[in-house]
Amino acid sequence: xxxxxxxxxxxxxxxxxxxxxxxxxxxxxxxxxxxxxxxxxxxxxxxxxxxxxxxxxxxxxxxxxxxxxxxxxxxxxxxxxxxxxxxxxxxxxxxxxxxxxxxxxxxxxxxxxxxxxxxxxxxxxxxxxxxxxxxxxxxxxxxxxxxxxxxxxxxxxxxxxxxxxxxxxxxxxxxxxxxxxxxxxxxxxxxxxxxxxxxxxxxxxxxxxxxxxxxxxxxxxxxxxxxxxxxxxxx
Amino acid sequence: xxxxxxxxxxxxxxxxxxxxxxxxxxxxxxxxxxxxxxxxxxxxxxxxxxxxxxxxxxxxxxxxxxxxxxxxxxxxxxxxxxxxxxxxxxxxxxxxxxxxxxxxxxxxxxxxxxxxxxxxxxxxxxxxxxxxxxxxxxxxxxxxxxxxxxxxxxxxxxxxxxxxxxxxxxxxxxxxxxxxxxxxxxxxxxxxxxxxxxxxxxxxxxxxxxxxxxxxxxxxxxxxxxxxxxxxxxx
DNA sequence: ACCTGAACACCGTTCAAGT
DNA sequence: ACCTGAACACCGTTCAAGT
Numbered sequence: 368x369x370x371x372x373x374x375x376x377x378x379x380x381x382x383x384x385x386x387x388x389x390x391x392x393x394x395x396x397x398x399x400x401x402x403x404x405x406x407x408x409x410x411x412x413x414x415x416x417x418x419x420x421x422x423x424x425x426x427x428x429x430x431x432x433x434x435x436x437x438x439x440x441x442x443x444x445x446x447x448x449x450x451x452x453x454x455x456x457x458x459x460x461x462x463x464x465x466x467x468x469x470x471x472x473x474x475x476x477x478x479x480x481x482x483x484x485x486x487x488x489x490x491x492x493x494x495x496x497x498x499x500x501x502x503x504x505x506x507x508x509x510x511x512x513x514x515x516x517x518x519x520x521x522x523x524x525x526x527x528x529x530x531x532x533x534x535x536x537x538x539x540x541x542x543x544x545x546x547x548x549x550x551x552x553x554x555x556x557x558x559x560x561x562x563x564x565x566x567x568x569x570x571x572x573x574x575x576x577x578x579x580x581x582x583x584x585x586x587x588x589x590x591x592x593x594x595x596x597x598x599x600x601x602x
Numbered sequence: 603x604x605x606x607x608x609x610x611x612x613x614x615x616x617x618x619x620x621x622x623x624x625x626x627x628x629x630x631x632x633x634x635x636x637x638x639x640x641x642x643x644x645x646x647x648x649x650x651x652x653x654x655x656x657x658x659x660x661x662x663x664x665x666x667x668x669x670x671x672x673x674x675x676x677x678x679x680x681x682x683x684x685x686x687x688x689x690x691x692x693x694x695x696x697x698x699x700x701x702x703x704x705x706x707x708x709x710x711x712x713x714x715x716x717x718x719x720x721x722x723x724x725x726x727x728x729x730x731x732x733x734x735x736x737x738x739x740x741x742x743x744x745x746x747x748x749x750x751x752x753x754x755x756x757x758x759x760x761x762x763x764x765x766x767x768x769x770x771x772x773x774x775x776x777x778x779x780x781x782x783x784x785x786x787x788x789x790x791x792x793x794x795x796x797x798x799x800x801x802x803x804x805x806x807x808x809x810x811x812x813x814x815x816x817x818x819x820x821x822x823x824x825x826x827x828x829x830x831x832x833x834x835x836x837x
Numbered sequence: 838a839c840c841t842g843a844a845c846a847c848c849g850t851t852c853a854a855g856t
Numbered sequence: 857a858c859c860t861g862a863a864c865a866c867c868g869t870t871c872a873a874g875t
Binding site for chain 2: 485486487488490495496498499502503506512513515516517519520521524525527528529531532535536539552553555557562563564565566569572573575576578581584585588589592
């Protein structure tokens with residue numbers, strides 16, 4: 368922690384040069400994810416990465432061409448954490464439900480990282496695994512061809528948008544709490560309450576909402592709609 | 603355009619000091635939105651705001667305490683653009699459908715601004731108008747109390763998450779096109795195609811998907827589910 | 838809730854030089 | 857597809873000074 372001191376001239380080890388290959392994509396990605404978890408979104412800098420890894424800030428450029436590419440690698444890592452351990456169940460509905468909940472929980476556990484990445488196409492290996500797993504379940508539901516890709520988008524759009532937006536809100540809340548604010552929720556106290564009667568009447572109820580319950584309801588709606596339409600098509 | 607030149611000593615007007623009150627929250631917000639539209643997300647800086655408004659970069663601090671507060675004002679402006687001209691239709695379903703499409707199109711027209719703001723609670727006047735309008739339609743559908751707020755979230759979550767995520771993807775695409783990249787879409791060419799059979803089989807279909815069509819389908823699913831449940835409750 | 842200019846601490850990226 | 861240190865252009869924010 369208290370390494371860089373210019374006390375110097377003493378016994379070596381002021382900054383023990385890293386030996387070749389001690390930095391890899393994987394260690395950098397892991398450090399980046401940890402920094403995002405601990406310091407939130409503005410915390411991910413080359414300086415902090417260097418400190419965390421005991422390397423010069425610019426050493427990262429040997430492994431990634433830019434900060435954005437590090438974020439894309441973090442994005443793929445997040446997808447990997449979501450599907451690691453996933454096994455298709457016998458029921459395609461259970462499979463998709465499982466994948467949907469995995470995404471929500473991974474994003475909620477890493478809100479800052481999810482916020483910056485959930486809308487990106489990573490083209491990484493884990494994204495391919497996830498897309499393939501979703502398409503596999505949709506094929507088992509009875510969909511093929513263009514229809515299968517349409518249903519893929521209905522499902523993955525809902526999962527990514529909703530889980531990602533939730534993560535973004537959690538990240539904002541954590542940041543504003545760190546700054547001493549608590550005013551992030553939707554309890555409105557308008558200056559002219561008579562202009563917004565429905566908002567004022569609903570004020571107490573806004574506090575009690577569980578967003579994961581709403582997500583579950585939306586996932587069920589999509590799955591049952593998918594089942595209904597698939598049966599219609601088969602008949 | 604070519605104002606700041608230190609040719610100086612010539613006829614005055616090198617930088618004609620602004621008269622008091624020529625800067626307002628509204629002009630700053632309008633300039634910020636224009637900059638985001640023209641230069642994308644990293645383009646919104648105090649320097650550019652100053653240039654655009656003919657003012658010193660630091661003059662903004664008289665009107666907003668931070669860059670983030672400018673973004674929140676842009677967020678409320680975006681909501682205002684969405685609902686300006688909105689009139690509740692006789693049918694609550696048509697009302698909600700109208701509000702849903704307005705959000706999508708506003709966000710799609712201002713992708714950079716939407717990307718940074720769609721998940722924020724602005725507490726501004728336009729947000730209040732929008733929340734009130736949604737709750738009003740939901741009450742006409744027959745919902746009250748906690749149930750109404752639950753349905754509010756099902757609807758507004760879908761609208762904001764999906765439209766906002768779409769805007770974020772459009773913004774990424776515009777940025778990568780500006781940098782000469784075209785690889786933003788989901789046509790996958792994996793190194794080991796045999797590992798991802800469904801992905802490879804669906805490659806052509808990924809190109810043809812219209813995301814607004816998918817959004818429309820999801821909005822219809824939520825509205826008809828809302829209608830069904832409301833009738834069950836009334837009986 | 839005025840506007841400007843200098844100054845500060847920080848940030849991503851480049852590049853010549855060291856192993 | 858090695859690691860470091862100096863340098864560059866930029867960025868948000870603060871603050872004393874000008875109207």
